[in-house]
Amino acid sequence: MADSAGTxxxxxxxxxxxxxxxxxxxxxxxxxxxxDVGADIFVGLGxxxxxxxxxxxxxxxxxxxxxxxxxxxxxxxAAAYPVAGGGQYFVMRGLGDIFGxxxxxxxxxxxxxxxxxxxxxxxxxxxxxLPILAFTIHPWTxxxxxxxxxxxxxxLNFIGVRESSAFNEVxxxxxIASETAILFFGFVFAFRPELLIHTMHTxxxxxxxxMNGVSLAIISFVGLESISQAAQETQxxxxxxxxxxxxxxxxxxxxxxxxxxxxLGMQPAHALPLxxxxxxxxxxxxxxNEDNNGASVQVxxxxxxxxxxxxxxxxPVLGAILLLISSNSGVxxxxxxxxxxxxxxxxxxxxxxxxxxxxxxxxSIAIFCGFAILELIFAALPSxxxxxxxxxxRLFRGExxxxxxxxxxxxxxxxxxxxxxxxxxxxxxxxxxxPRKFKMPFxxxxxxxxxxxxxxxxxxxxxxxxxxxxxxxxxxHVIGRIAGPSxxxxxxxxxxxxxxxxxxxxxxxxxxxxxxxxxxxxxxAGELELMDEYLSNLKAVDEQRAKAGSA
Amino acid sequence: xxxxxxxxxxxxxxxxxGAAAAVLGAITLYRTIASVGLxxxxxxxxxxxxxxxxxxxxRWREFRAARKPS
Numbered sequence: 001m002a003d004s005a006g007t008x009x010x011x012x013x014x015x016x017x018x019x020x021x022x023x024x025x026x027x028x029x030x031x032x033x034x035x036d037v038g039a040d041i042f043v044g045l046g047x048x049x050x051x052x053x054x055x056x057x058x059x060x061x062x063x064x065x066x067x068x069x070x071x072x073x074x075x076x077x078a079a080a081y082p083v084a085g086g087g088q089y090f091v092m093r094g095l096g097d098i099f100g101x102x103x104x105x106x107x108x109x110x111x112x113x114x115x116x117x118x119x120x121x122x123x124x125x126x127x128x129x130l131p132i133l134a135f136t137i138h139p140w141t142x143x144x145x146x147x148x149x150x151x152x153x154x155x156l157n158f159i160g161v162r163e164s165s166a167f168n169e170v171x172x173x174x175x176i177a178s179e180t181a182i183l184f185f186g187f188v189f190a191f192r193p194e195l196l197i198h199t200m201h202t203x204x205x206x207x208x209x210x211m212n213g214v215s216l217a218i219i220s221f222v223g224l225e226s227i228s229q230a231a232q233e234t235q236x237x238x239x240x241x242x243x244x245x246x247x248x249x250x251x252x253x254x255x256x257x258x259x260x261x262x263x264l265g266m267q268p269a270h271a272l273p274l275x276x277x278x279x280x281x282x283x284x285x286x287x288x289n290e291d292n293n294g295a296s297v298q299v300x301x302x303x304x305x306x307x308x309x310x311x312x313x314x315x316p317v318l319g320a321i322l323l324l325i326s327s328n329s330g331v332x333x334x335x336x337x338x339x340x341x342x343x344x345x346x347x348x349x350x351x352x353x354x355x356x357x358x359x360x361x362x363x364s365i366a367i368f369c370g371f372a373i374l375e376l377i378f379a380a381l382p383s384x385x386x387x388x389x390x391x392x393x394r395l396f397r398g399e400x401x402x403x404x405x406x407x408x409x410x411x412x413x414x415x416x417x418x419x420x421x422x423x424x425x426x427x428x429x430x431x432x433x434x435p436r437k438f439k440m441p442f443x444x445x446x447x448x449x450x451x452x453x454x455x456x457x458x459x460x461x462x463x464x465x466x467x468x469x470x471x472x473x474x475x476x477h478v479i480g481r482i483a484g485p486s487x488x489x490x491x492x493x494x495x496x497x498x499x500x501x502x503x504x505x506x507x508x509x510x511x512x513x514x515x516x517x518x519x520x521x522x523x524x525a526g527e528l529e530l531m532d533e534y535l536s537n538l539k540a541v542d543e544q545r546a547k548a549g550s551a
Numbered sequence: 552x553x554x555x556x557x558x559x560x561x562x563x564x565x566x567x568x569g570a571a572a573a574v575l576g577a578i579t580l581y582r583t584i585a586s587v588g589l590x591x592x593x594x595x596x597x598x599x600x601x602x603x604x605x606x607x608x609x610r611w612r613e614f615r616a617a618r619k620p621s
Contacts (some may be wrong), residue, residue: 016607057595057596059593180568180572183575184575186580188574188575191585192586193582193587194586194587196583196587196593196596197590200592216586244611246609247606247609247613250605250609251606253604254599254602257598257599257602258599260593261595265596331598352569
């Protein structure tokens, strides 16, 4: 009742300037997250199997544990601060403007890569049914199709979130049902635990390859950012976000572990073809080779007993649609982050202009889709222009195409998540008054500057985990080592130039009235009870700190 | 779509799939322990089994919370 009254008041006092509308439902919020993270396994499985061989499930487990920590951190922060900025906003509040910019800029890299990588993989899956789209045989057709997809998604997002959200919801539901069926038949009829152990013993990789595998496995878990991106457009976010996030974390973890364990321990329904040297090959090697690693989920599904024949027919289409939606999440996410960063004066005002009719950040959509197209050209260049192959071989050890995109994707994710953990710790200590409807487990309570706070142990574990993955990325990927830091450094130069031009502090933060802003955020989200709780917490914390100061 | 996800049937389907996940998790755990015992190498398989059971429990708790009269 209080909610509807509050909503009515907010509607009556609707601001004159256009803002993002709250049209994403709980299922829509889950779908945004699922369509982004859920599609990752379609790209990641083959790459990880190719790198980590018999330890692929360990690579997924390591990255999965880190992902659970990241997921819990995002759940807590997005429920407490339901704004479109996501990680960038949390870092800015916790660590200051410049770190907020760096985190946001790294996430923007990830989202622009997301647009290209998943549009690319979408066409790879479709090429299993339409060989004319195969990248290795018709690189120009592949290139133009991916380009058209990106332009199409940009147009869809320009029109508005509601249309694409409904699309996500239907396909996410279909994909979850399909993947559950594949895994059910696989585990019940073909999984052999003794074969799993045998494969792990006989095909254990070198430490370098295992680190490479772990750094690629994190690709399969990137995208929880989408839920916090959608937080500003979700109804009752403080209640909805924790519910959808926990389900999402578990679902994605289960799918990643299931596929990797099946790939190592499944007895295929049909005999596998011999390898190039005429030798028998194991399932993981078959899935991770160059012919199949782009569509490994489809190949694995086709080898599941009883259900495989049916799965072989529809998984390429369903996979392609899910990957397309994930690409769409990249368009959505990048434009929303840029919008939020611009509102915080981390990016120029151009990025916060909202289309008066559709109420979408149209300029941001155009700019970041432009970046995505540049990345596409860079990734596809060695194939469509053979002359540049030598340059890539000399500079990037020949990494191009999907590997190039994967490297940068892993770098951006690991870099931004590292800052998010630090921000979470900082906010727990410095902003204890904000009501947290969901808290990461395992906390140590103590008194900090006169107020009772809780130190999050899981955030420390998560930080160490994601930082080690960042280290693995830098160690094992040439592109990640060169292009990733270059993106960050160029961004910092641009940021400093903008701040100087505007007369804002360059290295310090602008003055922020976080208290008023938080009250407004909760009010606009319709979380009126939480707003009251926040105001009374503020009073109590101020009194505690004043008492501690006078003592 | 929105009407479907708000319906009683959808909630029952979700809890049903959750129960199936929990059963599959229990089968995975049982078969892994029965065939290879408790080995460090089988850790990912144990975690998978436990995660499936956890998903079933989460779905069941959500279902019960939704049915509780406010």
